[in-house]
Amino acid sequence: MSSSTDVRPARTGAAGGAGAPLVEVRGLTVAFGERDVLRGVDLTVDDGELVAVLGASGCGKSTLLRVLAGLEPRAARVVAEEVRVPWDAGRRDVAWMPQHDALLPWRRALGNVVLGGEVRGLPRRERREAATTLLARFGLGGSSRAWPHELSGGMRQRVAVARTVLAGRRLLLLDEPFGALDALTRRSTGAWLDVERRTGGLGPTRAVVLVTHDVEEALTLADRIVVLGGSPARVSAVVNVAELGEGSARRTVLAAL
Numbered sequence: 405m406s407s408s409t410d411v412r413p414a415r416t417g418a419a420g421g422a423g424a425p426l427v428e429v430r431g432l433t434v435a436f437g438e439r440d441v442l443r444g445v446d447l448t449v450d451d452g453e454l455v456a457v458l459g460a461s462g463c464g465k466s467t468l469l470r471v472l473a474g475l476e477p478r479a480a481r482v483v484a485e486e487v488r489v490p491w492d493a494g495r496r497d498v499a500w501m502p503q504h505d506a507l508l509p510w511r512r513a514l515g516n517v518v519l520g521g522e523v524r525g526l527p528r529r530e531r532r533e534a535a536t537t538l539l540a541r542f543g544l545g546g547s548s549r550a551w552p553h554e555l556s557g558g559m560r561q562r563v564a565v566a567r568t569v570l571a572g573r574r575l576l577l578l579d580e581p582f583g584a585l586d587a588l589t590r591r592s593t594g595a596w597l598d599v600e601r602r603t604g605g606l607g608p609t610r611a612v613v614l615v616t617h618d619v620e621e622a623l624t625l626a627d628r629i630v631v632l633g634g635s636p637a638r639v640s641a642v643v644n645v646a647e648l649g650e651g652s653a654r655r656t657v658l659a660a661l
């Protein structure tokens with residue numbers, strides 16, 4: 405299969421400029437072979453926002469996130485009028501958490517979270533302290549010395565979220581971060597993320613894009629919900645949860661799915 409990419413992510417002052425969106429995607433089409441998966445997708449994420457991307461399984465949510473992370477699959481043909489993501493000193497200022505947790509098996513839970521601090525360039529002691537605090541907040545304080553294979557799927561996922569948060573990038577891309585969690589843990593981890601985000605606890609992170617299947621999770625956590633639908637997928641609705649209120653937002657989302 406041929407691979408070509410026509411996207412040239414802009415190094416953009418606009419990413420930090422007053423009033424300009426942190427992320428701006430216009431007219432994004434992604435194809436695998438002859439098949440368009442995404443067609444003409446527009447997406448903006450403002451500074452300070454959490455945007456949820458919601459859609460049926462296989463519609464292209466992960467593919468969209470990978471394009472934002474600059475990790476478009478080799479097999480893909482990616483064409484867009486515009487893809488702007490934040491940059492910092494010449495590198496993309498983005499942390500991406502894939503659907504699978506991708507923990508390093510040779511590092512304990514704490515060591516895996518510490519890795520986020522290494523990526524960020526925090527001094528050794530500071531990154532260990534920050535990782536320990538994060539693990540405790542995620543209810544994993546007692547498991548910091550456990551190896552990944554000793555953790556449940558949900559615990560592993562929380563370690564991976566903590567690692568991504570500690571990377572301290574301006575834009576956080578989370579692909580189904582709570583997918584393997586049971587309903588209770590899912591709610592409390594989501595609530596934690598919400599509180600930290602609103603109180604500045606995510607450090608340098610300014611905005612979050614969250615991919616999810618879960619309508620209620622999107623309604624609870626997101627400022628705006630972008631619904632992808634159809635085949636190839638397009639944006640079928642952009643729902644401003646704060647403006648509409650949860651009830652009306654839920655009806656609009658369900659109608660667009």
Ligand SMILES: Nc1ncnc2c1ncn2[C@@H]1O[C@H](COP(=O)(O)OP(=O)(O)OP(=O)(O)O)[C@@H](O)[C@H]1O
Binds near residue numbers: 460463466477478480
């Ligand atoms: N590397 C690839 N080569 C060929 N097809 C691919 C590749 N990656 C993804 N696809 C196809 O693109 C479509 C979208 O996949 P993607 O993983 O983005 O969907 P998704 O909405 O995230 O799904 P899910 O919610 O189930 O994770 C699927 O039909 C998938 O088979």
